[in-house]
Amino acid sequence: MAKPPVLQHSVNVSLDIDSLFVEPADLDGDPVDVRAVMRSAVVTEAARQLLVTADPEWHAEARETANRLRNELVRERVTAEVEAAMALPVQRTTTWNEKRGEPTSIRELIRLELEAFLNGTKTNRSRDMYDKTPNNLAELIGSVANETMRGELGTVVSAARKEVHKRVQEIIAKNVAAELAKPR
Numbered sequence: 001m002a003k004p005p006v007l008q009h010s011v012n013v014s015l016d017i018d019s020l021f022v023e024p025a026d027l028d029g030d031p032v033d034v035r036a037v038m039r040s041a042v043v044t045e046a047a048r049q050l051l052v053t054a055d056p057e058w059h060a061e062a063r064e065t066a067n068r069l070r071n072e073l074v075r076e077r078v079t080a081e082v083e084a085a086m087a088l089p090v091q092r093t094t095t096w097n098e099k100r101g102e103p104t105s106i107r108e109l110i111r112l113e114l115e116a117f118l119n120g121t122k123t124n125r126s127r128d129m130y131d132k133t134p135n136n137l138a139e140l141i142g143s144v145a146n147e148t149m150r151g152e153l154g155t156v157v158s159a160a161r162k163e164v165h166k167r168v169q170e171i172i173a174k175n176v177a178a179e180l181a182k183p184r
Contacts, residue, residue, distance in 0.1 A: 089103035120136040134140035
């Protein structure tokens with residue numbers, strides 16, 4: 001992860017020191033970590049004063065930087081979790097949840113499914129006769145071709161056929177008229 005940019009903005013922080021040491025113990029009676037309380041108070045007051053004194057452009061820049069850093073951190077952590085999950089073995093099962101074959105990786109399962117889809121050997125038909133989801137690449141290509149021909153391209157082809165038919169009729173009519181006009 002890239003180092004975060006340093007936002008430069010000076011602020012004078014003033015704290016009421018007496019308020020830091022009012023309670024030597026927390027509500028449960030446990031001793032208070034004075035350093036932690038002071039750090040928290042300094043950070044809280046600095047943040048409050050920054051927000052009060054900083055210009056709106058700085059607010060937007062700080063928010064954008066914080067969002068970008070958060071997103072990068074989340075992306076890194078999620079990526080690590082997904083990679084770890086992809087490396088774990090999974091056990092394939094039958095419809096009745098009985099073990100089938102040896103445990104394998106998710107990557108291998110994806111490769112097998114993709115290979116079957118691309119080679120046209122995947123034919124897991126659903127029981128729903130209305131489900132028109134293609135099961136392999138050949139069905140997908142056929143489905144897309146049919147949709148294309150029924151859609152905008154079909155309209156264009158139909159208009160072109162009508163135009164060709166009209167032009168052929170005009171040519172035939174012209175030639176027939178020319179033949180009939182010849183003396184016999």
